[in-house]
Amino acid sequence: MEVCYPYVAVALRTSENIPLIEVFDVNNPKKKKILYGNDSSTEFIDVAFSNDKACILAQSGEPDWFLYFWLWNKGKKLSVIKTSNNYGGEILQIAVNNYETSMVIISVIGSSILRVYRYVENTLKLVNQVRTEYRCACHTWVSKSRVIIGTENEKILVYENGEFISIIDHELTLNLSNSSPEQITNPIKINAIVPFSTGFAIGNGSGVISIFEKAEDSQGYYKKNHDEILETSSVTSIAVHVNKKGLLVTLKNRQVYYIQVYVDIEKNIDQGFEYLIQPFHNGSIIDMDTCIWKPIIVTCSSDKTIRIWNYQENFVEVVKHYEFDPVCLSLHPNGLFLLVGFHNSIKIMTILHNDLYEHWSANIIGCKQCIFSHGGQFFAIIHGSTIQIYNSWTYNIVWIVRGHSSKIRYIHWSKNDFQLFSSDVEGTICVWNIPDKKKENTLTLPGHQFTSAVFTPNNQYIYITESSGKIWKFDDKGLVCQIPQNIELNNLCISNSGNILIGSTNFGVIRIIYINKDNNQLIYYYDINVHSGKITKLAISNDDNLIFSCGDDGCLAITNLRENSTTIVNSNQKQKSKRYFSEEMLIKKPDLQAKTEIINKLTKKVNIMIQKKDEELENKKIENEEQMKALNENYEKDVRNCELVSERIKSELTENNIKYQNTLHDNKEKKEKEINDIKKNYK
Structure with a gap:
């Protein structure tokens, strides 16, 4: 696959082993272009866009090893050239020179060879060839001219214009x-x-x-x-x-x-x-469960991990690794306890804030399914041809259910926990009365393989899926009706309203089935393609809004049932769908004590720091007050000195003014006398 926004090119192969390339526009996914090769290869090993996004280059596989050059928007094939030698040497990768904008230059690398091609004169021509x-x-x-090559023995080769210039030993x-x-x-x-x-x-x-x-x-x-x-x-x-x-x-x-x-x-x-x-599973997801009190999903996988997903905030809360593969699991309705089955034991774990803590286990070999009751007071375990029912709080065996002559395949609790359904590999189905510890109904249909079953919310009917694709509806008297399906359903769940059945298939499709509860007739159904492989488990949220599914592709999918539904949801239904989940979590006493000790130590440190800081502030305050007092005294002293100087200056100014006036008066009289004397002498 190659991405060159907004276009995506994907190399595919049809069921007839015909290789092709589909080009999508992410802004308009329905608009696509399909490109075909014309050689005997069964696949394209690599694909790349040109730097102007107008062309696509693709390298086909053995035995021909052709390099195709398309003007993809018009579906026009511009050039084709054989990139391998005459002996059919393997080609590994192609790369476009995005630094050269004036022409299309592409390199092809084999196990020990590098070839560089240029598109000129309406054909791809070989420019350089390097052997190593x-x-x-x-x-x-x-x-524009430099290529970096990575090798299988930690070497990095640097080539410039087809010539070797350096080697980087990457150890x-x-x-x-x-x-x-x-x-x-x-x-x-x-x-x-x-x-x-x-x-x-x-x-x-x-x-x-x-x-x-x-x-x-x-x-x-x-x-x-x-x-x-x-x-x-x-x-x-x-x-x-x-x-x-x-x-x-x-x-x-x-x-x-x-x-x-x-x-x-x-x-x-x-x-x-x-x-x-988020960290994903590395392997197929074997089992999955959800609960009522918390917005979490628990999954176990063939990668020997159990993961707890928060679907409200979209993150993984806990990842726990084990030495052996978990086979099955069931989540308690309060979301605080987890029942996990391994090949040689069954364990109950407490879900902590960041871990799973095992506090009870039993040596039960070959457990294929374990499940909590809807109220959480019981849990049932399949053990060969028997079912062991335990009390969830005392872990005492309440009842060992015997009655099947072959291995039990599937069990399911009724909504009120008064009944338990079971089916075995020989086609025998049974309904057990838990309070009375007796068998209520049994039916054997040889040759039929029942894969899943659900009770209706009123516990009046049971829907059972068969490997042939039929859905059987039973009551306490026997078969009520059959709902034929054109595909095989391997899992089944039912909405709390009782009028929606949800099934899954072995090829990744979820089927939503609407049923008329009054006459048991199929109203309509539609399919949603979710997974790329077999769906291993299916569940529905308590408010009927979300469908949870997991599969062999290692994906956990969450599908919004309301968005995919064509039915009208009124305001009352919307109000009922709004839920508030519990926010409590558990923690081990030693962890709590350790955290409390850490908090106390930190609190003491904070108190000591606050005390030291208060003392520093008090000392600083006293020091500042003393400095302010000294500054005030100096200021007052300076003010008094300035006042004295000012008075002295004023006094000197007054004396100078008087002296000046006297001098001026004397000079004036003297001048007048001189003028009078001059006048007299002149006359």
């Missing part, structure tokens, strides 16, 4: 406790390589991402910035995030990580990594 002694695994363009020091013997003794294959603006990143078979930056020298080669050790699972692909600041990495165990790559080389700041969404 190393076994190549992946490659990419990092500039890792693995943690021996987390590494397999093969990883320790054998070189680690480089599985993926991707360029970004300041360098490139590689991912290898040990789950390590290495970031390389351009070296500050005249040659412009590269040096490693840092490594990110994700898991021991192999890296399958790397892509640059849309924000251009990080990488998206997928692993072989179905995990997806986000890694920051823009780090300061000089400061060597490592930004770390995180799950892009």
